[in-house]
Amino acid sequence: MTLELIGISVLWLFLFGYLIVASIDFGAGFFNAYSIFRGKQHILNKIIKRYLSPVWEVTNVFLVFFFVGIVGFFPKTAYYFGTTLLIPGSIAIILLAIRGSYYAFATYGELKQKRFAFLYGMSGLFIPASLSIVLTISEGGFVTMEDTGPVLHYWTLFTSPLTWSIVVLSLTAVLYISAVFLTWYAYKAKDKPATELMRKYALIWAAPLIITAAGIIVEMRYHNPEHFERLIDLWWLFGLSFLLFAGTVYLISKRKRYGLAFGLLSGQFFLAFFAYGMSHLPYLLYPFLTIYDSFTNEAMAIALIIAFIAGLGLLIPSLFLLLKLFLFNKDYVEGKRNDFA
Amino acid sequence: MGNEESVFFSRVLTELTLSFHIIYATIGVGIPLMIMIAQWVGIKKQDEHYILLARRWARGFVITVAIGVVTGTAIGLQLSLLWPNFMELAGQVIALPLFMETFAFFFEAIFLGIYLYTWDRFENQKKHLLLLIPVAIGASFSAIFITIVNAFMNAPQGFDLVNGELININPILAMLNPAMPTKVSHVLVTAYMTSAFVLASIAAYRLLKGSDHVYHKKALFLTMKLGLIFSIATAVIGDFSGKYLAEYQPEKLAAAEWHFETEEGAPLILYGVLDNGEVKYAIKIPYALSILAHSKPNAEVIGLEEFPADEIPPLYIHYLFDIMVTIGMWLTLLSFVYWIGTMRNWSFIQSKWYRWLIVLGGPLAIIAIEAGWWLAEVGRQPWVLRGIMKTQDAATTSGHVDTMLVLFAGLYLALGIGSIIVLTRMFRKNTVEQELIDREIEKAGDKL
Numbered sequence: 188m189t190l191e192l193i194g195i196s197v198l199w200l201f202l203f204g205y206l207i208v209a210s211i212d213f214g215a216g217f218f219n220a221y222s223i224f225r226g227k228q229h230i231l232n233k234i235i236k237r238y239l240s241p242v243w244e245v246t247n248v249f250l251v252f253f254f255v256g257i258v259g260f261f262p263k264t265a266y267y268f269g270t271t272l273l274i275p276g277s278i279a280i281i282l283l284a285i286r287g288s289y290y291a292f293a294t295y296g297e298l299k300q301k302r303f304a305f306l307y308g309m310s311g312l313f314i315p316a317s318l319s320i321v322l323t324i325s326e327g328g329f330v331t332m333e334d335t336g337p338v339l340h341y342w343t344l345f346t347s348p349l350t351w352s353i354v355v356l357s358l359t360a361v362l363y364i365s366a367v368f369l370t371w372y373a374y375k376a377k378d379k380p381a382t383e384l385m386r387k388y389a390l391i392w393a394a395p396l397i398i399t400a401a402g403i404i405v406e407m408r409y410h411n412p413e414h415f416e417r418l419i420d421l422w423w424l425f426g427l428s429f430l431l432f433a434g435t436v437y438l439i440s441k442r443k444r445y446g447l448a449f450g451l452l453s454g455q456f457f458l459a460f461f462a463y464g465m466s467h468l469p470y471l472l473y474p475f476l477t478i479y480d481s482f483t484n485e486a487m488a489i490a491l492i493i494a495f496i497a498g499l500g501l502l503i504p505s506l507f508l509l510l511k512l513f514l515f516n517k518d519y520v521e522g523k524r525n526d527f528a
Numbered sequence: 529m530g531n532e533e534s535v536f537f538s539r540v541l542t543e544l545t546l547s548f549h550i551i552y553a554t555i556g557v558g559i560p561l562m563i564m565i566a567q568w569v570g571i572k573k574q575d576e577h578y579i580l581l582a583r584r585w586a587r588g589f590v591i592t593v594a595i596g597v598v599t600g601t602a603i604g605l606q607l608s609l610l611w612p613n614f615m616e617l618a619g620q621v622i623a624l625p626l627f628m629e630t631f632a633f634f635f636e637a638i639f640l641g642i643y644l645y646t647w648d649r650f651e652n653q654k655k656h657l658l659l660l661i662p663v664a665i666g667a668s669f670s671a672i673f674i675t676i677v678n679a680f681m682n683a684p685q686g687f688d689l690v691n692g693e694l695i696n697i698n699p700i701l702a703m704l705n706p707a708m709p710t711k712v713s714h715v716l717v718t719a720y721m722t723s724a725f726v727l728a729s730i731a732a733y734r735l736l737k738g739s740d741h742v743y744h745k746k747a748l749f750l751t752m753k754l755g756l757i758f759s760i761a762t763a764v765i766g767d768f769s770g771k772y773l774a775e776y777q778p779e780k781l782a783a784a785e786w787h788f789e790t791e792e793g794a795p796l797i798l799y800g801v802l803d804n805g806e807v808k809y810a811i812k813i814p815y816a817l818s819i820l821a822h823s824k825p826n827a828e829v830i831g832l833e834e835f836p837a838d839e840i841p842p843l844y845i846h847y848l849f850d851i852m853v854t855i856g857m858w859l860t861l862l863s864f865v866y867w868i869g870t871m872r873n874w875s876f877i878q879s880k881w882y883r884w885l886i887v888l889g890g891p892l893a894i895i896a897i898e899a900g901w902w903l904a905e906v907g908r909q910p911w912v913l914r915g916i917m918k919t920q921d922a923a924t925t926s927g928h929v930d931t932m933l934v935l936f937a938g939l940y941l942a943l944g945i946g947s948i949i950v951l952t953r954m955f956r957k958n959t960v961e962q963e964l965i966d967r968e969i970e971k972a973g974d975k976l
Contacts, residue, residue: 243641245638254604255623258626259624269611269612273610273928276605281602287601296954335925338926484694505635512649513642519645
């Protein structure tokens with residue numbers, strides 16, 4: 188494995204981490220707002236709060252890790268993506284900032300207003316939508332090189348069916364991942380009504396997810412045939428991913444083994460996300476930038492990889508402790524203790 | 529939008545984001561240490577007042593840390609969005625500490641979540657205190673790594689520039705640049721100092737507003753003592769910073785001190801105004817600049833005349849220097865008198881006017897932090913990477929930076945107001961007196 192591949196794999200792994208934890212977070216906010224709207228707040232509120240409170244700050248770090256890391260391993264991305272993403276990037280930051288601080292205000296400052304809960308829920312849909320645009324742009328066809336540098340063409344971007352399909356995929360993925368996870372969490376908390384409600388949402392969002400995902404592969408055939416062919420070469424990975432998806436839906440619909448169902452879901456997304464990532468290579472921004480011509484020098488790459496391994500040595504036990512104390516602590520999950528400062 | 533405009537608005541937006549972020553970041557670095565000390569004193573003295581102090585600080589800290597995290601995310605991304613050329617170049621040499629900072633931040637975030645939600649979970653309180661150590665270490669190391677990047681911008685090294693190409697890159701050498709030791713230590717101790725004075729300011733305010741509870745007196749004495757210690761440390765490190773500047777960034781020192789001509793036995797200029805290139809109404813301390821720069825009263829200090837006109841930073845940074853140093857000295861004096869006064873039972877330090885001065889100390893410390901960062905950043909101009917890349921060549925070529933500036937200004941306004949409202953409501957609703965009753969706290973001394 189070359190240093191370039193190690194670098195991009197590390198980053199992709201953290202982006203996958205963000206995909207899962209952020210989806211749970213975004214979806215939870217949406218379901219919470221929706222249940223307030225339907226007058227069923229009492230069913231979900233406690234479960235969602237109990238899960239999110241100790242971990243919300245960690246979610247953001249996955250994203251920070253990714254965008255700091257990509258500039259470290261591939262400094263040229265700062266030039267290409269930095270120049271073109273000013274507007275979508277800034278909007279995503281502002282939404283993330285409002286969302287993160289509102290969460291703290293509401294949870295610790297007892298700022299409870301329906302209006303804010305709605306804004307919070309909606310921001311959880313707009314953030315994945317605006318972030319997913321980066322993936323669309325990377326497929327090529329929306330950026331041209333001018334004398335001043337790379338320029339993003341918004342009109343082409345917003346009239347492309349590919350853009351909107353990827354946006355829809357990001358939304359369905361958020362809702363599906365979140366619903367499956369919260370089904371499991373509510374089940375562990377022995378909260379029957381919440382389990383049933385989340386189970387229903389999980390089943391509702393399963394079909395739209397798989398349809399949009401398949402639809403995007405078809406669209407790629409017209410948008411970027413080169414990428415389409417590499418996607419097809421990896422058909423077996425997508426096939427395996429689909430089997431895991433079917434397993435999750437089976438378990439959820441039979442009301443069996445919710446923990447395993449979430450495990451299968453993680454596997455499904457892991458395979459699909461990495462298969463997509465592999466087929467995207469070597470391009471970071473088609474056709475201008477590949478992982479090879481944007482790569483940093485060898486000394487920096489090795490230093491970053493060493494720092495990464497040392498960092499993981501610190502993080503994995505810490506994350507394990509976090510999960511042990513909250514996610515896998517029976518008393519905490521069942522709401523028998525809180526122990527907040 | 530022409531590129532000059534893009535450069536201008538990129539600078540304004542970066543300045544705005546950093547000026548807002550630094551308030552929460554400074555508090556975020558310093559407060560975990562203060563919580564740790566209070567909780568430790570509480571366990572050691574078996575005094576529940578200190579434990580409750582730590583607990584209440586921790587609760588307020590969550591709000592400031594949330595703003596620190598989201599604005600930190602903003603500046604992290606804005607570096608690439610507004611300064612793509614700079615990040616492309618600098619990323620090759622200085623990406624390592626940026627990357628390490630995310631780990632420190634990660635570490636802090638995980639343990640902060642654990643610490644906040646395990647207050648009564650352990651029989652042995654020391655176990656709970658142990659969980660705070662990674663938070664304090666993570667917070668301080670975040671500051672260390674980020675400041676290393678800033679130090680690199682002032683004194684870049686660890687590479688060779690040949691025909692516009694960077695070669696022989698050594699990331700470790702880049703981190704250990706000459707600006708690093710003084711800058712990192714200055715940022716750390718001033719963060720502790722500022723946090724101590726902000727917390728002292730809150731305690732003094734509660735005492736003024738009618739609560740005579742010994743809890744607040746303990747809080748005030750503890751934070752003023754810590755403020756004094758870190759003020760003295762700041763002064764010592766400030767002296768080293770002067771020596772660093774004289775050696776490696778003489779133009780920055782000369783501009784901050786309005787030192788125009790190279791001379792031996794240079795005086796230090798404090799205050800004053802600049803009128804058509806002439807310094808008026810200033811206090812001149814003979815030989816002091818030579819001592820600050822080289823520890824010798826007769827040493828030669830390089831003046832601004834030796835630099836090309838387009839490589840001299842704006843001269844208004846002298847005012848920023850004045851503000852920073854004056855506030856620093858004032859707070860040292862204020863806390864020193866308070867400490868001596870408490871030891872010797874001087875009554876005036878318990879008086880209303882003295883407490884109002886302490887209340888004022890918190891906001892003043894924040895102003896000093898702002899002035900210090902503006903001095904550091906404006907004093908590096910016209911360079912973004914000293915000697916290598918000018919700020920005007922680093923900015924984005926994209927338009928719409930002005931629109932983004934408006935959006936972010938609105939965001940920071942909302943976050944600033946929101947955090948103040950939430951913090952006051954949190955503590956006004958649940959007063960110390962009420963909480964002491966609710967928690968049935970008895971094991972506490974009634975003296976300082």
